[in-house]
Amino acid sequence: MSLAGNVALVTGASRGIGAAVAKALAAQGAAVAVNYFGSEAAAEGVVQKIRASGGRAVAVRADARDQAQVEIMAATVKAQFGPIGILVLNASIGFPMAGILEYPWEAFQAKLLGELGAAFHGCRAVAPQMIERQGGSIVAITSGLARNPGWGFCAHSAAKAGLEGFVRALAFELGPMGIRVNAVAPGLTLTDATAHIPEKHKQAAAVHAPLRRNGRAEDVAEAVVGLLQAGFVTGATLPVNGGGYVF
Numbered sequence: 001m002s003l004a005g006n007v008a009l010v011t012g013a014s015r016g017i018g019a020a021v022a023k024a025l026a027a028q029g030a031a032v033a034v035n036y037f038g039s040e041a042a043a044e045g046v047v048q049k050i051r052a053s054g055g056r057a058v059a060v061r062a063d064a065r066d067q068a069q070v071e072i073m074a075a076t077v078k079a080q081f082g083p084i085g086i087l088v089l090n091a092s093i094g095f096p097m098a099g100i101l102e103y104p105w106e107a108f109q110a111k112l113l114g115e116l117g118a119a120f121h122g123c124r125a126v127a128p129q130m131i132e133r134q135g136g137s138i139v140a141i142t143s144g145l146a147r148n149p150g151w152g153f154c155a156h157s158a159a160k161a162g163l164e165g166f167v168r169a170l171a172f173e174l175g176p177m178g179i180r181v182n183a184v185a186p187g188l189t190l191t192d193a194t195a196h197i198p199e200k201h202k203q204a205a206a207v208h209a210p211l212r213r214n215g216r217a218e219d220v221a222e223a224v225v226g227l228l229q230a231g232f233v234t235g236a237t238l239p240v241n242g243g244g245y246v247f
């Protein structure tokens with residue numbers, strides 16, 4: 001699939017993995033909508049970098065968990081660039097880390113509803129545009145923690161595992177309409193979300209990975225671009241973890 005001339009919407013693209021994905025897609029020639037929630041200046045910074053490199057981009061604010069806001073965002077992007085052909089579900093839905101005996105039920109519910117709601121609303125808002133342009137590709141950023149457990153991550157693991165199931169269900173449903181749906185499952189990746197993790201844990205993760213380092217946002221972006229270009233791959237989950245399958 002050609003990314004050049006395509007229109008992409010990346011949720012949570014003001015920072016971290018989403019920002020790297022937005023820049024990578026723009027470098028491939030896609031017009032990119034940089035979705036943000038709270039970090040307007042950072043999102044505008046991503047847009048400026050893309051434009052300075054000759055690409056096309058616009059920043060669009062929306063809470064990915066809110067159906068009405070996501071629908072308005074999808075319509076805004078279509079009005080500016082034309083129908084969306086690429087959707088990257090990346091927005092990071094926060095959660096507290098705690099063991100199951102202490103986990104607050106409200107926080108568990110909020111994580112599941114937020115993660116799956118953001119995927120549901122994004123796909124519902126964008127799939128009709130993909131059908132209109134007779135094809136499209138969706139990539140969801142899941143996590144290695146969907147399959148490999150870590151202490152304190154029960155809500156995150158459950159939400160990301162649910163997201164993987166959603167990806168396979170949509171691949172099955174939307175494939176006949178020319179829409180592919182895949183997942184990228186990063187391991188520990190150096191972003192704001194992992195800045196709090198002690199250095200010794202990061203080093204341990206690097207030592208246990210065959211490629212002997214932690215992941216970078218650009219590593220995940222490369223994998224997203226690869227999946228978007230792989231025209232006969234759908235329903236797949238691609239781990240991006242340097243070969244390290246535990247955390």
Ligand SMILES: NC(=O)c1ccc[n+]([C@@H]2O[C@H](COP(=O)([O-])OP(=O)(O)OC[C@H]3O[C@@H](n4cnc5c(N)ncnc54)[C@H](OP(=O)(O)O)[C@@H]3O)[C@@H](O)[C@H]2O)c1
Binds near residue numbers: 017035141186192
């Ligand atoms: N970093 C890792 O080790 C790792 C590993 C596996 C999977 N992942 C997954 O990768 C994705 C990106 O994570 P990251 O590490 O890049 O996170 P990050 O650096 O903390 O960035 C989070 C991004 O999500 C956006 N966001 C948060 N809530 C949002 C909402 N309600 N609506 C729209 N955007 C929202 C933020 O936007 P604002 O700043 O504008 O609010 C920001 O752009 C997440 O899905 C995460 O679960 C990360």
